[in-house]
Amino acid sequence: MRDNVKMGDDKATHVRRRLYYPVTVHxxxxxxxxxxSYAVIELAxxxxxxxxxxxxxxxxxxxxxxxxxIDGQGKVGCFSIEASSVEMKSLVVSNGKAEMGGGIHVKxxxxxxxxxx
Numbered sequence: 001m002r003d004n005v006k007m008g009d010d011k012a013t014h015v016r017r018r019l020y021y022p023v024t025v026h027x028x029x030x031x032x033x034x035x036x037s038y039a040v041i042e043l044a045x046x047x048x049x050x051x052x053x054x055x056x057x058x059x060x061x062x063x064x065x066x067x068x069x070i071d072g073q074g075k076v077g078c079f080s081i082e083a084s085s086v087e088m089k090s091l092v093v094s095n096g097k098a099e100m101g102g103g104i105h106v107k108x109x110x111x112x113x114x115x116x117x
Contacts, residue, residue, distance in 0.1 A: 018036070018037060018038065018039055019037060019038050019039065020038075020039045020040070021038075021040070022038065022040035022041070022042050022064070023037075023038040023040070023041055023042070024042045024043075024044045025041055025042070025043060025044065025047070026044050026045050027045075027047060028047050028048070028049055028050060028053075031043075031047060031053060032053065035053070035055060035058065035061070036058060039060055039061060039062060040062045040064065041061070041062070041063050041064070042064045042066060043063070043064070043065045043066050043068040043070075043091070044066070044068070045068055046068050046069045046070075046071060047068070047069070047070050047071065048071045048073055049070065049071065049072050049073065049075075049076050049078060050075075050076070051076050052072075052076050052077040052078065052079070052080050052098070053070070053078065053079050053080070054079075054080045054081075054082075055079065055080070055081045055082070055084050055086060056081075056082045056083055056084060057082075057083045057084060058084040058085070058086065059084065059085050060085055060087075061084065061085070061086045061087070062086075062087045062088075062089065063086065063087070063088045063089070063091060064089045064090060064091070065088065065089065065090045065091025065092065065117075066090055067090050067091075067092070068091070068092065069091070069092035069093070069094050070091065070092070070093050070094070071094050071095050072094070072095045072096035072097055072102065072103075073095055074095045074097050075097055076096070076097060076098070077096045077097060077098035077101060077102050077103070077105055078093045078094075078096040078102070078103050078104060079093070079103070079104045079105065080101070080105045080107075081104065081105065081106045081107065081110045081112055082107040082109060082110055083107070083109045083110060084110045084111075085110065085111040085112075086110070086111075086112050086113070087112075087113040087114075087115070088104075088112070088113070088114050088115070088117045089115045089116060089117070090115070090116045090117075091116070091117045092117075093117060104117075
């Protein structure tokens, strides 16, 4: 099933088709590549970040960690979520560094649901 969603790229708005079957990711690059294309993202391994994962303008995104971790390595924040609705399940968010929200920074315009995070 597909649906149109608005995606953020430096806060510019684009429309792209969104896939509702899950995609499995193995790296930060995979995760970034699929954030705006898939409604369900499943981690297949731990992911060590070089920069913060920004989620902007995404609705009904599910990130299923399968008990893997997103690790900021003490250098970057893990997630920054704005104008989005995101559900995170069975995910370890660790070693994030930021002035506000080193693990998960959620702006007031978002809704985030956490289960076993």
